[in-house]
Amino acid sequence: MSAVFNFTFVPWFRSVAPYIHLHRGKTFVVGIAGEAIAAGKLQHLAQDLALIQSMGVKIVLVHGFRPQVNEQLAAKGHEAKYSHGMRITDSVALDCAQEAAGQLRYEIEAAFSQGLPNTPMAGSTVRVISGNFITARPVGIVDGVDFKHSGLVRKVDTKGIMRTLEFGAMVLLSPFGFSPTGEAFNLTMEEVATSVAIELQADKLIFITEIPGIRIHPGEAESEDNPIDTELPLATAEKLLAQLPNATQPTDTAFYLQHCAKACKAGVERSHILPFAVDGSLLLEIYVHDGIGTMVIDEKLESLREATADDVGGILQLIEPFEKDGTLVKRDRTEIERDADLYTVIEHDGVIFGCAALYPYPEAKTAEMAALTVSPHSQGQGDGERILKRVEQRARLMGLDSIFVLTTRTMHWFIKRGFVPVDPEWLPEARKRKYNVNRKSQVLVKKLA
Ligand SMILES: CC(C)(COP(=O)(O)OP(=O)(O)OC[C@H]1O[C@@H](n2cnc3c(N)ncnc32)[C@H](O)[C@@H]1OP(=O)(O)O)[C@@H](O)C(=O)NCCC(=O)NCCS
Numbered sequence: 001m002s003a004v005f006n007f008t009f010v011p012w013f014r015s016v017a018p019y020i021h022l023h024r025g026k027t028f029v030v031g032i033a034g035e036a037i038a039a040g041k042l043q044h045l046a047q048d049l050a051l052i053q054s055m056g057v058k059i060v061l062v063h064g065f066r067p068q069v070n071e072q073l074a075a076k077g078h079e080a081k082y083s084h085g086m087r088i089t090d091s092v093a094l095d096c097a098q099e100a101a102g103q104l105r106y107e108i109e110a111a112f113s114q115g116l117p118n119t120p121m122a123g124s125t126v127r128v129i130s131g132n133f134i135t136a137r138p139v140g141i142v143d144g145v146d147f148k149h150s151g152l153v154r155k156v157d158t159k160g161i162m163r164t165l166e167f168g169a170m171v172l173l174s175p176f177g178f179s180p181t182g183e184a185f186n187l188t189m190e191e192v193a194t195s196v197a198i199e200l201q202a203d204k205l206i207f208i209t210e211i212p213g214i215r216i217h218p219g220e221a222e223s224e225d226n227p228i229d230t231e232l233p234l235a236t237a238e239k240l241l242a243q244l245p246n247a248t249q250p251t252d253t254a255f256y257l258q259h260c261a262k263a264c265k266a267g268v269e270r271s272h273i274l275p276f277a278v279d280g281s282l283l284l285e286i287y288v289h290d291g292i293g294t295m296v297i298d299e300k301l302e303s304l305r306e307a308t309a310d311d312v313g314g315i316l317q318l319i320e321p322f323e324k325d326g327t328l329v330k331r332d333r334t335e336i337e338r339d340a341d342l343y344t345v346i347e348h349d350g351v352i353f354g355c356a357a358l359y360p361y362p363e364a365k366t367a368e369m370a371a372l373t374v375s376p377h378s379q380g381q382g383d384g385e386r387i388l389k390r391v392e393q394r395a396r397l398m399g400l401d402s403i404f405v406l407t408t409r410t411m412h413w414f415i416k417r418g419f420v421p422v423d424p425e426w427l428p429e430a431r432k433r434k435y436n437v438n439r440k441s442q443v444l445v446k447k448l449a
Contacts, residue, residue: 019287024056026203027165031193033250034064035210036276037104045208046111047120048282049170054124058165060196061128062173063108064189065100066250072096084142085248085255089149089186097186101174105130108172127169133157134192136177136185151177151185153192156199194259198266205263205271207256208282212275213294216396218244218253225399227449230291231389234298237261260296271296290418290449304390307343307355312336314352315343319373327409328371329439344390346374346383354383358391358403364428365401366445372405388417396448403448406441419444 032045053059069087070080073096081088089097112126136151154177164171173196175187190207197205213228218240220226232240238261240253247255260271274281274293284292307315315336322328336343339357346354353375360367369391374383395403404427405414411421424435424443435441 016287020055023052023203023286025058026056027058027060027200028052028204028206029060029062029193029197029200029202030282031062031189031205031207032064033189033207033209033276034066034068034100034104035250036208037063037107038067039276041276041279042107042111043114044279045276045282046108046114046126048280050112050121050124050126052282052286053126053170060161060165060171060173060193060200060202061108062175062189062193062196063104064175065097065104068100068104069093069096072100082248083145083147085246086139086147086188087150087186088145088147091149094149094184094186097176098184101176105172105174112170127167128172129164129167129169130172130174131157131160131164132178133161133171133173134177134187134195136179136187138179138185149184149186151179151187153177153187153195154179156196158199161196161200190256190259194263197263197268197271201267203269205260205268206282206285207259207271207273208276209256209273210250210276211253211256211273212277213273213292214240214253214257227396228292229294229393229396230449231393232294232296233304233390234261234264234296237264237296257294257296260294264296264298267298269298289416303348304344304346304386306394307340307345309337309340311343311345311347311352311355312340314347315340315345315355315371318352318355318375319371321376322373328373329436331371343371344387344394346387353378354387356387356391358394360395360398360400361428361430362398362400363430365399366428367395367398367400367403368431369403369405372410384413385417392446392448401448402445404443404445406435406443408439408441411442411444414444414446417446419446 049059073080073093076092078092109128112128114121115124116122134153135155137154139147139150139152161171173192175189175192177185177187193205214232215226216229217226237257241258241261244254256273260273263271272285272293272295274285278292281292316333319328323330342357342359344356345352356372357370358367359370372387422443422445426443427435
């Protein structure tokens with residue numbers, strides 16, 4: 001084994017450890033678009049899900065089957081019919097859906113049953129249990145369109161699912177539900193996954209989809225300046241949804257986002273949209289700090305917000321002790337009053353208990369994050385990180401490529417969050433002139449993806 005391998009593997013594995021501990025015992029509802037299976041991604045997805053489950057995560061898997069049903073319909077010479085972005089399920093389409101679901105369940109169960117030596121599935125034992133966990137009701141007639149056997153979720157057998165998860169099994173759901181009269185209804189994967197995540201109050205709802213996530217400027221084409229927004233606060237997601245047209249295709253921006261926002265609003269703290277096109281996207285999202293897709297997060301926006309002139313007193317009170325002990329550079333009231341709109345604050349019950357400022361240097365496409373502070377009573381609960389994420393988002397919206405910090409005592413906190421040390425010579429000219437050589441601050445830069 002080469003020494004280089006030891007130096008890369010060991011730190012890498014240790015860097016994943018906090019996420020393994022964090023997710024153990026949590027419940028994730030994972031919705032896989034039928035397109036992912038049609039694109040041949042099932043084997044790798046099953047391997048990743050088996051690994052995640054073996055690390056103590058309880059998984060409810062919901063599969064979609066849009067292309068598979070359409071394929072069956074085409075084979076029968078029957079046209080797929082949609083309205084209001086939903087399938088109209090006549091009796092032929094219902095037959096096709098039942099056939100497609102049966103076939104997919106069989107393929108998924110087979111994928112989780114593998115265990116050949118020298119494969120990621122060696123030694124894994126994943127019990128997959130499906131069942132009649134969903135009660136459905138008909139969509140009915142909408143604007144004169146009869147949706148026939150298309151349904152909506154009426155009830156989720158939460159107890160049944162929980163008991164199955166506690167038994168150590170993975171729950172597999174097809175987008176089907178049954179009415180008390182025994183009638184079957186064709187549902188959508190997105191609605192089933194969202195309803196189950198809400199009813200279970202799952203820790204995460206994850207969609208593995210044909211899109212890479214939501215871009216910073218969703219209406220504009222993919223480019224280096226328009227990357228995926230890795231973290232979308234619920235309120236921003238809702239604002240965006242209000243501006244978007246109703247989604248009819250899975251590739252429409254609002255399609256998965258509306259379900260993520262709904263789940264988030266109903267208490268599922270984090271919902272994710274990931275691309276199946278990227279091999280291992282699930283692992284990259286769950287076990288790597290910055291993730292790969294878009295995470296919609298209910299970060300209680302009323303408490304995390306941009307500062308106003310009214311917050312100056314609270315900010316001063318918060319940073320003063322850290323200025324006194326030399327952790328932060330002294331800033332006077334006039335300076336903070338002048339720059340109040342550059343600050344992001346966390347407020348709770350009228351008290352400011354976290355803040356950071358962002359001073360842009362647009363000529364160098366960068367900005368300095370300064371005065372990052374969390375009240376000593378609230379430290380260690382992730383607020384520092386929430387502020388950082390928000391500041392990063394503000395910087396991205398300004399079209400900047402990076403943010404930097406100057407610090408004398410908090411290097412490791414920043415390094416853990418993707419900053420890298422650079423020489424002070426790196427600083428934009430205007431900032432270099434103000435660099436206090438005696439303070440010997442370390443300069444750290446984070447590139448914004
Ligand atoms: C740095 C600071 C903003 C972090 O805020 P926070 O809300 O506690 O941060 P989070 O909850 O997101 O992260 C907490 C983690 O950071 C670690 N941490 C806190 N201060 C650290 C430091 N100086 N160096 C390295 N890690 C540190 C904690 O031990 C904790 O680690 P854990 O999750 O492994 O237990 C906060 O400690 C603070 O206000 N410090 C004083 C002011 C300061 O140094 N600001 C930076 C100026 S450049």
